[in-house]
Amino acid sequence: MKPNTIRVGIIGTGNRGITCIGRQIAAQASELNITITALCNRTQKRMEVALGDLNEAAKAADNPPFTPTFYSDPKNLINDDQVDLIVITTATASHLEAAIPAILSGKKVYLDKPIAHTIEDSVAIREAEAQADNPIIMGFTRRYEKPWTDLHALIKSGVIGDLKMMLIRAVLPYSFYFQTWHRTRALSGGALNDKGSHYTDVFNWFAGNTRCLQTNAFGGRNVFKQRDDAPEFCSECDDQSCAYRAEQARPDTQDQHRGAVDDAISANADASQRKDNCVYKKGADILDHASIHYQYDNGIVASIFYSIYGPQAEDEETLELVGTQGRIILTRLKGEIDVITDYGEKSHQVIHCKAEAFETSHFGADRQLVQDIAAFARGSQSVVNGWFGMEATRMAIAAIQSIDQGGQTIRMSDLADSSA
Numbered sequence: 001m002k003p004n005t006i007r008v009g010i011i012g013t014g015n016r017g018i019t020c021i022g023r024q025i026a027a028q029a030s031e032l033n034i035t036i037t038a039l040c041n042r043t044q045k046r047m048e049v050a051l052g053d054l055n056e057a058a059k060a061a062d063n064p065p066f067t068p069t070f071y072s073d074p075k076n077l078i079n080d081d082q083v084d085l086i087v088i089t090t091a092t093a094s095h096l097e098a099a100i101p102a103i104l105s106g107k108k109v110y111l112d113k114p115i116a117h118t119i120e121d122s123v124a125i126r127e128a129e130a131q132a133d134n135p136i137i138m139g140f141t142r143r144y145e146k147p148w149t150d151l152h153a154l155i156k157s158g159v160i161g162d163l164k165m166m167l168i169r170a171v172l173p174y175s176f177y178f179q180t181w182h183r184t185r186a187l188s189g190g191a192l193n194d195k196g197s198h199y200t201d202v203f204n205w206f207a208g209n210t211r212c213l214q215t216n217a218f219g220g221r222n223v224f225k226q227r228d229d230a231p232e233f234c235s236e237c238d239d240q241s242c243a244y245r246a247e248q249a250r251p252d253t254q255d256q257h258r259g260a261v262d263d264a265i266s267a268n269a270d271a272s273q274r275k276d277n278c279v280y281k282k283g284a285d286i287l288d289h290a291s292i293h294y295q296y297d298n299g300i301v302a303s304i305f306y307s308i309y310g311p312q313a314e315d316e317e318t319l320e321l322v323g324t325q326g327r328i329i330l331t332r333l334k335g336e337i338d339v340i341t342d343y344g345e346k347s348h349q350v351i352h353c354k355a356e357a358f359e360t361s362h363f364g365a366d367r368q369l370v371q372d373i374a375a376f377a378r379g380s381q382s383v384v385n386g387w388f389g390m391e392a393t394r395m396a397i398a399a400i401q402s403i404d405q406g407g408q409t410i411r412m413s414d415l416a417d418s419s420a
């Protein structure tokens with residue numbers, strides 16, 4: 001190993017930890033002087049599959065294979081003196097269990113979003129971060145995605161005047177949320193926490209030095225309604241015409257959730273760990289659509305127009321920003337920003353700003369994220385810390401609470417919060 005190599009330990013060797021982040025570490029290991037020295041998962045089999053994937057990616061990039069130590073208990077990986085940077089990519093309800101000891105160890109910590117499945121866990125993780133004075137770096141992918149960072153710089157330069165309104169339109173083909181552990185709030189905090197926390201974080205990032213005051217929201221379940229005749233798993237079902245069969249998942253998906261199916265799809269004794277639960281079977285308590293409104297204390301308003309039964313489409317996710325002198329629309333899948341400035345009098349421009357590796361996971365964001373976590377491990381500032389993680393989940397769960405209460409306004413000051 002070269003001097004000053006960053007030694008990474010990954011806790012949670014599933015889709016996110018391996019397909020997105022681990023593979024990008026493998027692809028950039030020599031350039032970034034980074035390696036993987038430990039893996040931790042509940043099941044040995046999953047680590048073996050993960051190591052195979054990692055070493056395939058390393059080989060493709062002409063990098064040497066990894067020979068990590070395997071752990072089943074996160075604490076043992078955290079205490080391994082061959083680990084400098086701890087990457088936590090377990091299912092969301094298990095974040096706290098690894099995050100708090102990792103933060104308190106004083107090592108560098110990457111924690112994926114959402115920070116947790118409840119407001120209480122979110123606050124506890126943020127409190128640990130503040131008390132240990134050990135800022136973590138979080139996985140809000142859009143913070144690492146070129147069109148979004150370019151757009152943020154444009155807004156700060158004042159091209160549309162003062163920012164006043166934000167809208168994220170997310171009409172997504174994300175039926176997998178009803179097939180995996182995401183299907184219960186107890187494990188994910190809800191699909192709106194899983195996906196919506198990206199969006200509330202974008203709002204907080206763009207809104208700048210202000211805080212969300214209140215929210216109200218409407219939503220529910222339109223498509224993935226419980227059916228009494230639903231089978232347990234797609235593998236037990238003969239209905240080849242079902243649009244939501246796990247096997248019919250998009251092979252070309254950028255998010256690649258549907259890719260990590262190996263033994264988990266058909267052999268796991270714990271149904272919540274499988275990825276082929278029937279979308280219509282009982283037990284799911286998450287929502288499949290919502291219309292959400294937020295108000296900030298400086299008057300900015302922001303909305304999320306959200307469904308997870310959308311078709312595949314190039315405009316499935318857009319961000320629209322309205323300022324006092326113009327408006328901007330970012331279309332994620334096109335890597336494109338459409339800008340109208342000067343009150344529409346002089347300028348209408350379309351800026352093509354795809355990242356260099358746009359075809360890789362999260363439109364090139366995971367490649368950039370690994371570069372940023374390597375810099376973070378060497379002492380650079382965190383791109384996005386645990387306070388933002390906590391606030392994003394407080395806002396997402398506040399919206400779910402509003403929906404549960406028939407659209408009642410939820411004041412953020414009534415929810416648990418960190419004193420730091």
Ligand SMILES: NC(=O)c1ccc[n+]([C@@H]2O[C@H](COP(=O)([O-])OP(=O)(O)OC[C@H]3O[C@@H](n4cnc5c(N)ncnc54)[C@H](O)[C@@H]3O)[C@@H](O)[C@H]2O)c1
Nearest residue numbers: 012013014015016041042089090091092094112113139141
């Ligand atoms: N930043 C992003 O854009 C993005 C994208 C996908 C997922 N995620 C997040 O990454 C996390 C993981 O999601 P995923 O899609 O990889 O799920 P996954 O089910 O594919 O992988 C999670 C893994 O964690 C393991 N695990 C669970 N609890 C554990 C524990 N206590 N100790 C050790 N291992 C444990 C599971 O066995 C599984 O292998 C979630 O929080 C999710 O929201 C973020």
